[in-house]
Amino acid sequence: MKAWKKFSLMATVAAVALSACATDPMTGQVDRNNTVLGALGGAATCGIVGALTHGSKGARNSALACGAIGAGVGAYMDHQERQLRQSLANTQVEVNRVGDEIRLVMPESITFATGSYQLNSSASSSLNSVSSVLAQYTDTTINIVGHTDSTGSDAINEPLSRNRASAVANYLVSRNVASNRITTAGAGSRQPVASNNTVAGRAENRRVEITVNPIQR
Known part of the structure; x- marks a missing residue:
């Protein structure tokens, strides 16, 4: 993967992670959603690894799976169930x-x-x-x-x-x-x-x- 693509991917991940933070209008402090950030952290790491090994498709798939694990076993199984239902819809x-x-x-x-x-x-x-x-x-x-x-x-x-x-x-x-x-x-x-x-x-x-x-x- 070219260097600029790697940099672009990391910048995108950082932007998504920042979107999980919200500023309190009364105090001006930034509040973090730890559950979301925990899941995004796993998704970011795995997404970068997936991109380095399998390109943009690898990034998407790796981030999806690892992000679900970060959010818990239930979320991991939710993603798997959804894909199974979609792929088996006409059977x-x-x-x-x-x-x-x-x-x-x-x-x-x-x-x-x-x-x-x-x-x-x-x-x-x-x-x-x-x-x-x-x-x-x-x-x-x-x-x-x-x-x-x-x-x-x-x-x-x-x-x-x-x-x-x-x-x-x-x-x-x-x-x-x-x-x-x-x-x-x-x-x-x-x-x-x-x-x-x-x-x-x-x-x-x-x-x-x-x-x-x-x-x-």
Whole structure:
């Protein structure tokens, strides 16, 4: 990056930081918003580093992520949830948020053919969107669990659910999500979310859930 660009970036960061200060009209003293300045401090530092390594786009992305961390874990997860909702808006992937946990529910209809653990094209498209966000927000753990309906025996459903979770995990890893952040499991038919007595209920139970949690430091 050219020297003048580096200087320009630092000047911009300084201007933004100053905007977090307000002058009391009665006393003439400058009051600081420590919460805002703390977040901006992290954003400024990371933004400069991002710019030096990846240009203006790197600055924007690094400042966003680090600024959110400065404001707290909740804000960090808020940014991640917002990006996931935006990128998955035109898919059938359900995005749920409980506290600091984000849960993505992928129905079988867009992930696997019946009885198969080979990802279909719809799953690949959705997982591309998921991975692009998860790869950016690295301070999280990712737990992937496969689920089936009650049709068939445990001898079939258990390995099928495990293999489906592994297939999703392997795809995320192939898209630059670190493998050491990911755990997988197969629940078979043990955790239904709807009645297995109806076609609609069984379809709802056949799913893969991706649960994203912040790393506790």
